[in-house]
Amino acid sequence: MEKQIFYAIGLMSGTSLDGLDICYVKFVKQESNWNFEILSCDTMPYTSYWEQSLKNAIHFSSEELLKLNIDYGFYLGEKTQEFISKNKVTNLDLIASHGHTVFHQPQKKFTLQIGDGRAIRSKTDRTIIYDFRSQDVVFGGNGAPLVPIGxxxxxxxxxxxxxxxxxxxxxxxxxxxxxxxxxxxxxxxxxxxxxxxxxxxxxxxxxxxxxxxxxxxxxxxxxxxxxxxxxxxxxxxxxxxxxxxxxxxxxxxxxxxxxxxxxxxxxxxxxxxxxxxxxxxxxxxxxxxxxxxxxxxxxxxxxxxxxxxxIIEYKEALIFAFMGVLRLQNISNVLSSATGSIKDHSSGLIC
Missing domain, CATH: 3.30.420.40 (ATPase, nucleotide binding domain)
Incomplete structure (x- = not known):
């Protein structure tokens, strides 16, 4: 029997560098309709180190960027595990991470959101879904915006x-x-x-x-x-x-x-x-x-x-959690009518 209730955490880091948004959500599917309830949410402000590192990543060398990708993944995992412990989260099907955008050039067929999902998993021991944008860019889309599915x-x-x-x-x-x-x-x-x-x-x-x-x-x-x-x-x-x-x-x-x-x-x-x-x-x-x-x-x-x-502060993190739920079921979570890709598709790497 198809599961109708899902618990997910969404992670979002925006270009304004306000901090890491974490949103824990319960999703309920009733026939073709979805309902949600935000169970807890928090924003982890970036230290000056992380704010400057993420802001300047566009100028990093290849080696520096590769290291930042892993280090930031560990950071995301550590902060998410802190959130899980603080809020006594027990029911959790997945963690969906947007990552932090460094490059976005869909006209050249690439986009990069750093924060390696394997590093997140190493700190949380949970199913991680990440890199939601790259597949859409490969399919000829803008890789954005993705929240329209929500x-x-x-x-x-x-x-x-x-x-x-x-x-x-x-x-x-x-x-x-x-x-x-x-x-x-x-x-x-x-x-x-x-x-x-x-x-x-x-x-x-x-x-x-x-x-x-x-x-x-x-x-x-x-x-x-x-x-x-x-x-x-x-x-x-x-x-x-x-x-x-x-x-x-x-x-x-x-x-x-x-x-x-x-x-x-x-x-x-x-x-x-x-x-x-x-x-x-x-x-x-x-x-x-x-x-x-x-x-x-x-x-x-x-x-x-x-x-x-x-909703004002955590809508994007909420929707990435939702996109993770859809991805876990292999249901389309990216709309071609929004991004311009060749077809609707289910995007995100599962770790």
Whole structure:
């Protein structure tokens, strides 16, 4: 008889380097429907060593990167085992790890999320599922976004789901298929700018509120070629370094925060308006940026729903746990309509 109840832990490390998100979830399958309950969750802040190592990994030599891949796998395993012990987790079918993205160049057929699953297993002695993106890239897809499978099966009551993380991405239903794509950078820029003022992030957008929008820079940002491309499409740190980093060097930091917050709001609201989204669920750290949310609301008629704290902060870790459950059953967990790959498929290496 097919098992109907699954317990899984999802691990997520985003480009904004907030820390390691760990989410322990119970999933229940009832006929074709899935329900979930978050049993416990936590964020393990990165030490300065890990924050700098992950941030600079894109510049590492091959040997340094190979070592970091293993070391980070051991780190993930140790932190997950701490979480298991702290929360007295007994029922657990699998641990699903997104890893941390270092390279993402699907046009060249490669993407790299470090954190070797075998190292995680060595510290936890559990079934590990990892490397969820590579297969999709091999199949001609963007390897992103992957969370639409969770939006489709766990959050279908909303017209669209919008994540405001390092990058903003959206998933929505069109002509019976769920499409998804990256919209624009958000916290990967805002957090970096805030750090220049001694802050980890722009709390409530209060720093941006004091700045003045640079209209010339805003116009330049809005005209970037990516925004005129059709979906599916995805962004990575390489794109940011190539297209944005050199533009935001010398101006007053508060003005840059104001300008980029406006830019993000313009691109997000433009997407909501273009697809005539009636209601949207917003998650990710950017959901706490009240200045950004105010600007989005002012530019669209879409009904904005800010989820409860656990979903805001752990939705991606939750969905990777869910993807692990689907992978364990060899059920498709990546939607070709979202990534552009040749077919829906069940992705992830099982260790």
């Amino acid at each position: 939006d489709e099966l766990l959050f279908s009551k909303f017209d669209a789901c919008l994540n405001l993380g390092g990058f903003s991405n959206i998933s929505l239903k069109r002509d019976g298929k769920r499409i998804a794509f990256d919209v624009c950078p958000v916290n990967i820029i805002l957090n970096d700018l805030a750090s220049k003022l001694g802050k980890r992030f722009d709390d409530n957008g209060n720093l941006a509120r004091t700045g003045k929008i640079d209209e010339a820079l805003l116009d330049h940002l809005d005209q970037l070629e990516f925004y005129s491309q059709i979906a599916p499409k995805s962004l990575g740190i390489e794109w940011v370094n190539e297209n944005i980093t050199s533009l935001i060097q010398n101006q007053k930091t508060e003005d840059l925060l104001a300008t980029f917050t406006e830019h993000s709001a313009i691109q997000i609201s433009k997407t909501l308006n273009e697809f005539e989204i009636k209601n949207v669920l917003i998650t990710g750290g950017g959901a706490y940026n009240s200045f950004l949310i105010e600007k989005i609301k002012a530019k669209t008629r879409t009904e904005i729903h800010i989820s409860e704290k656990e």
